[in-house]
Amino acid sequence: MAIDNRSAGPLVLGLDFGTESCRAALIDATGTILAAAAGTYATRYPRSGWAEQDPRDWWAAAGQATRRAMQEGGVMPGAVVGLACDATSLTLVAADRDGSPLRPAIMWMDVRAVDQARRADELDADTRRCSGGGTMPASAEWYPFKAAWLKENEPETYHQAAYLVDAVDWITYRLTGRWTTNINTAAHRMYYDRDRGGWPVDLYQAVGVGDVFAKLPEQVLDLGVQVGELTSAAAEDLGLAPGLPVAEGAIDAWSGQVGLNVLAPGTMALITGSSHVFTGLTDRPVTGPGFLGAFTDSVLPGSYTLEGGQSSTGSVLKWFKDNFARDVVAEADRSGQNAYDLLTERARALPPGADGVVVNEYFQGNRTPYCDGQARGMIWGLSLHHGPEHVFRAIQEGVCYGTEHIRRVIATAGHQIDEIVACGGVSRSRPWMQMHADVLGVPITLTREGEATVLGAGIFAATGAGLYGSVPEAAAAMVHPAETIEPDAQRHEQYRFFVDRYIEAFPQMRESMHALAAHIGSAEHPAPSD
Incomplete structure (x- = not known):
């Protein structure tokens, strides 16, 4: 059904x-996805443990999706x-000066x-204070370590790269022709801290990439700030008008937090999909074993963000x-039903x-x-009775147990959590959301627009376009x-x-898992024969 543009008013696009x-998604000023x-x-x-994508595929998909949304x-x-x-x-992108990728992107979930x-x-420990107050191992998912891996294993690509950036910043460059670093990625995945002078x-x-700053954009911008305007080339690819204001974006999870209007202490956002992210704001830098943060200014200037996450959920x-x-x-295909709904129904009586x-x-x-990149999944307690x-x-249930483990730490x-606001793929399953609430013992609120992540991008866009004076003002008007x-x-x-029992299990298996990972790693990289 076509939108009546006269009644819809100005629209923003979230990618x-x-x-x-x-x-x-085309979104109006009230936060309705049209x-x-x-x-x-x-x-x-x-x-x-490896995962890669071609950034050129992202851009092609963006053009397809935008043109289809505009047409529909x-x-x-x-x-x-x-x-x-x-x-x-x-998600690490190695690019030359004009933005062309030099190799596949090393994905967020990659733990090489x-x-x-x-x-x-x-x-x-103070240097690593964002990793559980210095008690947790550094994450193989984060920027300096992936950059170091690239430098040591693919030195030609590393040295050829004019820019080594996160996916958000590569996409923003493709939109505007301007290289910037968003504060969200910088604080959460790159150890940037304004309270302590930056990088x-x-x-x-110490990690071996003291020279990587030459490959990073100089500007670190807050979310929702106008970066520049849509270039003619990008406008042609996307089917939009050139010159549109493009606002600074964020990591998908924290775009989801904004799209849920979780911008005050006491409430946490649960962003679900292929992974889970559990995040919220504080007015002071809380740290402690088992969670990440506090990250300075990463969502809103003057605030701190706490983070817990599960790498594999959906x-x-x-x-x-x-x-x-x-x-x-096959049954779902024949009947036109959703396979996950059928599986959930079969398991409901358990x-x-x-x-x-x-x-x-x-x-x-x-x-x-x-924060263990060598951890792997376990299924235990099986008997011949089970199907x-x-x-x-x-x-x-295991996904819910993992979220509850994070809530406990x-x-x-x-940090008291009184309410959770959820979005993403899991939130579309009412039984699984009820299971989350039952396991955590905390009320879970769902918002009118379940696609909170893309709504968060729309909130940044509305702020950058001047429809609202700030991200909190836009979120208050656009989230319901x-x-x-x-x-x-x-x-x-x-x-x-x-x-x-879930919490007890992994520490007992950790040593064996690490030995197995080392054995598999040596099999993948056998010693050369004489």
């Missing part, structure tokens, strides 16, 4: 570059007054840089569906704890509370609560036992 697709479309791209997994909405280019993007992070990250563990040069030197459920539930997928099956969902490593529905249910550090899911007290008590 959300997720793990599997780019979603383009039209949306997606373009997909592939991820390649060359080795265990019946929107003329002149109705769009601004745009912004969000993307996965830390474990050895480089270990070098940071030898530094003093921690000593840390980068992606584990997809892995199960694609590999072990092909009969259900009691809390899936009849004793427990899944630790670390299929692509553990982000928090262990596919038990494993499916246990994966759902944040609470132990003294829809319903709150209350936890079931009885099920919450039943789940406590299983959460405790």
Whole structure:
């Protein structure tokens, strides 16, 4: 159905570059998504723990999605007054001076840089204060370690790269022709801290990439700030009018936090999809074992952000569906139903704890509370009594257990969580959202627009275009609560036992997992024969 542009008023475009697709959404000043479309791209997994994408595929998908959204909405280019993007992070792009990628992007979930990250563990705890107050290992997902891996393993590419940036900043360059670094990526994934003067040069030197600053844009911009205008070339690719204001964007999870209007202490955002991110703001720099932060100014100037995350959540459920539930997928195709809904229905009658099956969902490593790139998934408690529905249910529950583990470590550090606001793929499953509320024992609010991540990009775009004076003002006007899911007290008590067992399991298996990872790594890189 075509949009009546006269009644809709000015529109902004949000571009959300997720793990599997780019979603383009046309959003009005009230936060209503009036039209949306997606373009997909592939991820390649060359080795265990590796993940790569071609940035050119992102740009092609953005053009497809934007043109389709404009066409389906019946929107003329002149109705769009601004745009912004969000993307996965830390997704490393090595580019020459004109932005052409020199190799596939090293994805956010890629943990090949474990050895480089270990070098940071030898530094003093204050240098690593954002990693659990200095108690957690450095994450192989973060910028300096991926940069160091590239320098050591592909030195020609490293030295040829004029820019080594996160996906968000590469896309912003493609939109505007200007190289910038967004404060969100800089603070969350690059150790940048305005309270302490900016870049921690000593840390980068210790890791082996003290020269990488020459490959970083000089400007570090706050979210929603106008970066520049849409270039003629980008406008032609996207089917838009040149000269549109382009605002600074963010990592997808924190775009989701803004799109949920989680901008005050006491409330946490739960952004779900292939992974989970659990994040919220504080007015002071809270740190502690098992979570990340506090990150200075990363969402709003003058505030601090706490972060917990699970590297594999929805992606584990997809892995199960694609590999072990092909009969259900076929049935869903025949009946026109959703395969996940059919699997959920089959598992609905199972009691809390899936009849004793427990899944630790670390299929692509553990982000928090262990920050362990060599962690891998576990399915345990199996017997001949159990069937596919038990494993499916246990994966759902294991994801919830991981979120509850993060909530516990944040609470132990003294940060009280009174409400959770959720969005993303998991939020579309009411039973799974109820399970999250039951396991965590905290109310979960859903907003009117479930696509909060792309809405967050729209909020940045509306701010950069001058429709609102600030990101909080735009979020207050564009985000609207829809319903709150209350936890079931009885099920919450039943789940406590299983959460405790889930938490106990990984430390007992850690040493064996690391030995296995080392063995597989040596098999992939055998010593040369004489």
